[in-house]
Amino acid sequence: MRVDLFDFELPQDLIALRPARPRDSARMLVVEGQDAPLSDRIVRDLPSFLRSGDVLVFNDTRVIPAQLEGRRGEARIGATLHKRIDLRRWQAFIRNAKRLHHGDAIEFQAGVSAIAEMHHEDGSWTLAFAGEEPVEVLLERAGRMPLPPYIAGKRATDEADKSDYQTMFAREDGAVAAPTAALHFTPELTAALDAAGIGRETLTLHVGAGTFLPVKADDTDDHRMHAEWGRIEPEVAERLNAARRGGGRLIAVGTTSLRLLESAADEDGTIRPFAGDTAIFITPGYRFKAIDGLMTNFHLPRSTLMMLVSALMGRERMMAAYAYAIGEGYRFYSYGDSSLLLP
Template identity: 80%
Template sequence: MKVDLFDFELPQELIALRPAVPRDSARMLLVEGGDVPFRDFSVSDLHSLLRAGDVLVFNDTRVIPAQLEGRRGDAKIGATLHKRIDLRRWQAFVRNAKRLRPGDRVEFGGGVAAIAEDRLADGSIVLAFEGDEPVELLLERAGRMPLPPYIAGKRATDDRDREDYQTMFAREDGAVAAPTAALHFTPNLIDALDAAGIGRETLTLHVGAGTFLPVKVDDTDDHAMHAEFGRIDPETAERLNAVRRNRGRIIAVGTTSLRLLESATGEDRIIKPFAGDTSIFITPGYHFRAVDGLMTNFHLPKSTLMMLVSALMGRDRMMAAYEHAIANGYRFYSYGDSSLLLP
């Protein structure tokens, strides 16, 4: 399919630079299948839009301060870690990478340094961190939260982002981008969902910086999707399969949860335990096996995530939904408002 089919014009003032306060006061657009009119709600209404027996599936990855600024001699080097290789080595997208050669040492301050080991086919650099301390501790000392470029290009990262850009479910270190659909959840909303008989499960997908990379090809067939590590344990898989047997719906909270669920599910619609990389690329024409709905924020034009939601609801339906959202002043992207997609 032509990538231009997923393009739209977004007024810059609709890009959210801070989350709603409280988080569940964000707006939420209900998009149902067919010609049902779009309906405007608040995220705090979610419990009334689902049914007892439905289950929400969250991503419990935790964002690490994966952006680093350093020097190799006189050269300024910026690095955004995006995928762990092992205990001490990470793949990183590097600013000013032409000044780095294999074997060069980059100092990031605070006693944190890494050796550039290799340049990979996607343009990223393998960085091997020096010392014995866990890399996560080094990043806490020298790194900052990796805000998306559409926010970081408009304001500086600050201490608020350490909390704002983390979901209440975050516990597994490793993401360099937040699973932003879950940023809207609060203890009060969880209490309301519990009272309504709506369950919840968690899985882990460590979101990489590749999620923000633009699609640079003209046709979706030519796009190479980035890989991310994910895990679904056997007990979670079995409970989710039981939901389906009991006629409940599986609602993914965020495209990251959806992509991992679909990666772990066969043609028989049975969700299996999973531990490994996934590079699944979902475009219109894809047959969904695991999920019955999706809660997600509003995405970038011509992005792989815009293609994913179009696969779930239909391209024309999603383009109309985005037109409604723009006309009604919905806030877009990571810190923006939400949508609930129920095909």
């Protein structure tokens, strides 16, 4: 399928640089079946579009301060860690990578250092960190929050981002990008969901920096997804399957939750326990097995996530919804507004 079918023009002033405050006051565009009118709401209205027995599925990954600045000799080197390999080694995208060679030592800030061990086909490097302290401890000392390039290119990362770019469910260290659909949730909203009989479950998918990489291919068949590590505990899978057998709908909060659920599902829709990498690439024509709806922010043109929502709702339906959102001034991307997609 041609990638340019998922292109659109987005005014730069619609890219959100800060989240809504309070978080659940963000706007929410409700997109239902083909003939239903679009509905302008706010995230706080979410319980009224769900029913008792439905289950929202959240990603409990926690964003680590995965961006590092350093030097290899006189050359300035930037690194964004995106996938753990083992206790001391991480795969990283490198800025100024032409100045880096196998075996080079990089001296980052705060006394943190690493050796460039291996260059990968996608341009990333394996970095082996020196010392015995956990790499997460080193990152807390030397790293900064890895804001998406469409935000970081417009303003500096600051103290507010340390909390703004984490969801209230963040628990498992390992992501270098937030599961942004869940940024809209507050204790008040979850209390309202509880009162309405709407369930909550969590899984873990450590979102990688590959989520921000543009699709450079002209055809979706030629695009290669980056793998990300995820886990669904056996008891979580069991409860999700029971909810569906009881007539409840599974609503993924974010494309990360959706991709892991679909990776773990059998052809008959049964969700299995899961622990490992997934590189699932969902495009129009995909048959969804595990989920019945999706809450998600507004995505980049020509992105794999724009293709995913088009697979769920239909390309023409989503292109029309995005045109409407742009016309109505919805805020886009990680700190932007939300949409609720109910096919």
